Amino acid sequence: MVGISENIKMLREKFDLTQQDLADIAGVTNKAVSAWENGLKEPRMGAIEKIATHFNIKKSNIIEEGGMENLAQDIPFTIAAHFDGENFTEEELKEIMEYAKYIKSRRK
Template sequence: MSIAENIKKLREKFDLTQQELAEIAGVTNKAVSAWESGVSEPRMGAIEKISQRFGIKKSNIIEEGGMDLLDYKEETPKTIAAHFEGENFTEEEMKEILDFAKFIKSKRK
């Protein structure tokens, strides 16, 4: 998975428009479109802003298959697990809960 594919997957994972991701990265929506189509690649400053906002490593954006390397089990905060004590959530459900939490955090200004 190229940088273009990683960026598109990240944007879709967090249900963001190109404009919303552009605002996070400090660029235009046309720049995000160019990244996703492989016409250009983001500068390190934009990658840094994106990685910080979503709590992921820059390598998840840059490296081949980087978005596939996210390991939600290691990222699951113990405090979240404590809130669901006695619940039998599947691994997929926990991923959705964490994705939603990251999405909410991404909307903070």
């Protein structure tokens, strides 16, 4: 299914993750993530649930054709959910996302 492969790749790129990073989240190998993104295989529901839970999104955003397109603009707001009651501004959320990218870039 083309939708799943595109959604997984879009999600991974949105969060600036490597295939290994997403594999660790889903509990699979990086080769499995590669196969998903290339449309060679589809992830099992358990992996989809782990990914959805990690990013605080619906499973349908991963499974359905174009599922990530509507969500793409709202993803930074899922981070705010981890800071309940903080009422971050959109600019602050962008800064948080940039800082997260910076931290990931320093991983070895």
